[in-house]
Amino acid sequence: MTSKPSERPVSKPPHARGPRLSTLHLAPESLGFALDCAAQAVGAVRLGAALPAALQSVFMSAPEGAAAAARGAVQDIAYRTMRRLATAEALVVQLVRKAPPPHVGHVLACALALLVDEDESAAYTPFTVVDQAVNAIGARREFAFAKGLVNAVLRRFLREREGLLATVHTDDVAHWNYPQWWIDSVQRAWPENWQAILASGNEQGPLTLRVNARRSTVADYLRVLQGHHIAATQTGEHAVRLDVPMSVDRIPGFSEGVVSVQDAGAQIAAQCIGVRDGMRVLDACAAPGGKTGHLLELADIELIALESDASRARRIGENLQRLGLVADVRIGDAGNPEKWYDGQPFDRILADVPCSASGIVRRHPDIRWLRRAADIPALVAEQRRILEALWPLVETGGELLYVTCSIFPEEGELQATWFGSTHQDAVRLDAPGQLLPTAARAPAGASAELRAGQDTASNSDHDGFFYARFQKR
Incomplete structure (x- = not known):
């Protein structure tokens, strides 16, 4: 898999937890239990924790056996709430005269996030959501007093749904569900497409697979899926999109390394860099190893996979083991080669650098609430530090591919222009440039350009990426 929060870390505050809650006496398979757990995770995100870490903490603190029963529902509600949080x-502000205790407010937010969806996309019936939200509050003794409040608030929303949504949606943040600085940045960068871009980030991303070119072809793998009655579509040279997402343990060939989970836009990296047998290649900032595996699937190369975090570097090895491939995994800072570089230049360097992750927000919707406008200049400076350090390591005639999963020009075209203008020995080659996020079902208002996705892949459905390719004279 590629382009996850672990690849694009947001700021790393200490683990954020709210006040200790009383024991929850609800059946783990109930919606009430899931709402309570999701509310805990939402509260942790609001205190600065990344959603995957927040969910993991919730599951670890759940009664023995409860996490397995509730995991799917809890994750679904938490992610839906992140996309509808504002x-x-x-x-809640409109419907509650006095701010409720934080956990009560988070349960209300999770319930309302379920209720705002149109009937055809709703996960539960309105009656069930209201009933189970009341149960979730009543199951904790310190909040039992708020059962009536929760019931009244949710029932009033159902009665006045259209008018209440019209009122709150007069505010840009509540309408688009992004911080104001993010909305302004997208509107400024993409004045003709900004609404469709923001809307696409509020949709759940598809499950896209990368077919291992050493083991199969897309055509052959589609036949395998057809034999398992799994509907899918080719969406890139090695990419297959499942019509209905499913857990990896149900995906034919996954455990054997025939396929990996990777967004179609992310798969362009290995294809664009043009590796050939015998090349020496560096995958900088490599964890968790999605692009590393893809490079090794395409050619017999000598590959160094570099990662600064030892715990995340272990995931590279785990992914390669599943694929039956081998790389030289090193721990080190891409911006400080003196600590890990052996002096032998590289024919190709893949510089998939830290960025805002603004292009993958549909998969990781908590990012929008964790990023700050001040993060962008700091990330731009870090990207430049890494590029300056890596460029001398490229062999004459070799190439460097600069990649971000961002839709902000500061991390894309402006960065590529800066690099080309400050390195006289860098020749810019053809590359996709900015890929705006697309969807198989384009959001209302999507322009023809956004629908096309500026992509060569047919029937594309991908996240947002930027690609710039440079050759050393």
């Missing part, structure tokens, strides 16, 4: 919180 709307839900604005509704």
